[in-house]
Amino acid sequence: MQTLSDPDSRLSTARVLILGAGFAGLATAIRLGKERAKAQVTLVSRRNYHLFTPLLYQAATGLVDPDHIAQMVRPAARKYGFTLFEGEVSNVDIDAKTVQTSFGDLAYDYLVLAIGSETNDFGIRGVSEHAISLKTLPDAERIHSKIIDSLERALVISDQAKRKRLLAFVIIGGGATGVELAGSVRDFVKFLLNDYPGLAEDQFSVVLIELMQNLLPGLSRYLSEQTYRILSKRGIQIRLNSRVMEATDGGVLLSGGELIETGNIFWTAGTKSPKLVDNLDLEKERGRIKVDQFLRVREHPEIFAIGDLASISDLKTGEKVPWTAQSAVQEGDWVGIALSRVLSGRKIEPFVYQDKGYMLSLGRQVGVAEFRHFKTSGFFGWLLWRIIHIALITTTRSRLGVIFDWTFAYFYKRNAAHTEH
């Protein structure tokens, strides 16, 4: 990587290095291209695809094809003129302005940290062994395979208690991912039972466990209450104020001593910064990198931190900007604009977060949505969710693929092939 790490050869244009191809990093790279910034832009990502995480729970429940939510980044790289390298980042040398990767060192003039977050099991015993999280594409495929596997095994078991255990699906964490997964798992299993003669509906259960006193902590009361109402009505057992002490082969142990028997534990209860971020000698707030109103790291104005790994204060409310795909895109887009302005000697304005509202899909034909001047639940919330998510998908292949999957699943079937990857 001699050419890339030699600063002298690139005097005319600044070297912008973006780490991560999630919503924040990809938005930065694309915006820099659109603005024709005076920069040589390089993006390093662990994978050569951008994962459309809002549909991850649907990949886990046979509603969309996993490959349809893995959006290839290379076509975007060609279109917007940035270089994509697939590789692991092992360290950032802030003083030397160099990033160490699995394929060599890369020097930068500006660095955009956007490598997201990882699953956090809070050190609770047994979670890493017995629970499946939902952060990556392989995670979604593991959950999908696990659900089918449990049904197949339930079919050939005669012990009723064991069968019931196999047909109990427990989701830990009542945040956005957890409630959407719970709603979709319920629909998926209920639909599947048609093809599993001998397994009755009253033998299966979906349990959603939340530590706090309401679902969707951090979101509005409307969203929380509507979600509770809708999920309860669909037969999902919601356990609030419930602390998980341990996950075992046999089930989930709650703090009161109660054991919820299950062979299927799905974990959506928390995220944390990746180790790389932990190791960086930068100011943090609860593990996330603290940035100023220009999304820059204090004392290192050449480093931007955005997305899940950044702690950003909302200029208007003073509260923390939520760690959502929506805000990650806004932050990445803003950094792209800001950098292109800086590089052409123009001034920049502080980042202002725009809360565009919130939507959740909670099962077949039922969702909930809240915008500034408008809120709705039920069928219309669900329809809105679908329309807006289709609009948010940026590649043609993924968009058409998801439309195909939804259309097919709506009129016909979800995918229940037991493909272990």
Next chain:
Amino acid sequence: MQTLSDPDSRLSTARVLILGAGFAGLATAIRLGKERAKAQVTLVSRRNYHLFTPLLYQAATGLVDPDHIAQMVRPAARKYGFTLFEGEVSNVDIDAKTVQTSFGDLAYDYLVLAIGSETNDFGIRGVSEHAISLKTLPDAERIHSKIIDSLERALVISDQAKRKRLLAFVIIGGGATGVELAGSVRDFVKFLLNDYPGLAEDQFSVVLIELMQNLLPGLSRYLSEQTYRILSKRGIQIRLNSRVMEATDGGVLLSGGELIETGNIFWTAGTKSPKLVDNLDLEKERGRIKVDQFLRVREHPEIFAIGDLASISDLKTGEKVPWTAQSAVQEGDWVGIALSRVLSGRKIEPFVYQDKGYMLSLGRQVGVAEFRHFKTSGFFGWLLWRIIHIALITTTRSRLGVIFDWTFAYFYKRNAAHTEH
């Protein structure tokens, strides 16, 4: 499984047990349903899906979605009234007429052996470690991931020799699977290079190695010669009369001492009977179970053996019926009809194999086809291949999915997301 293994409880209808949900086994089960045979039909399969193997090489090269060639069997089970159990078969007790599975024993009155074949590396050193075969869905995904991985790694390597090694793709075995895979790998990589700036076309190579003196041994001279001509013209290096001595980390060693340097070895050179078949005390021919003209095992008229694991003589020619999807479907269908006739006291005629011709797709818009009164190559052969394969797919989901994939790939892109499963 008390109810299933107790013969006395099923006096009225015969218990037909089918092992394997490949082309042969599934065709048997469906035909028994269509004929409304007086039978209680149970199918045991390792996976709850039927793999449409003729498109496996396309899943390996991003042309179709892996999930689209995994056809769910449960909807067919419901429609045609058979019971599907997912599980492993460990042994067949021929005297006790019982099959031992991972979930218990199953008794039968009639047994249909249709568990197919496995990859055969002929004990050649290094093949199992360094080569990827193409028999299962995970195999196809491994090849797909390997191709992308090699391109990604080639992009960040400066050593030209290593880069060339990463961009050399070697397919061992010039049978039907090998030639189709070679043609598709060539198109896939050539297409991908557009999105990998810095990797040049003259750096990549596809090599096809065949032990015999011509491609497609066993098929007609027309197919063999046309295939050779087409693949050569597309830049694929074909090495005939070449014996592989060893597969290593560095490449493929031929008997003459030549080393073909490559980091990508794909193995399509042979199949063998599964261990379960080896262990059965039945008459075999070159490892395959010998059957009479009614596809029954000698001295055990209650056992049928069909598909890849059976050695069947063509009544008309005296030659062995080829081990193809086409013949497997014919055999399964025939057994379904024969059994339903036997069970209602009617006579059966011997199995007669109908050679319906042969087709190969060798790359974008080029194929070769040969039927009894008609043969063609080039664009028309390719188009015919596509139309007929769409017709052969039996489930709506897979059929629409493949049409979607082909349409999209034709006009736009193949899938090159580096999704490791």
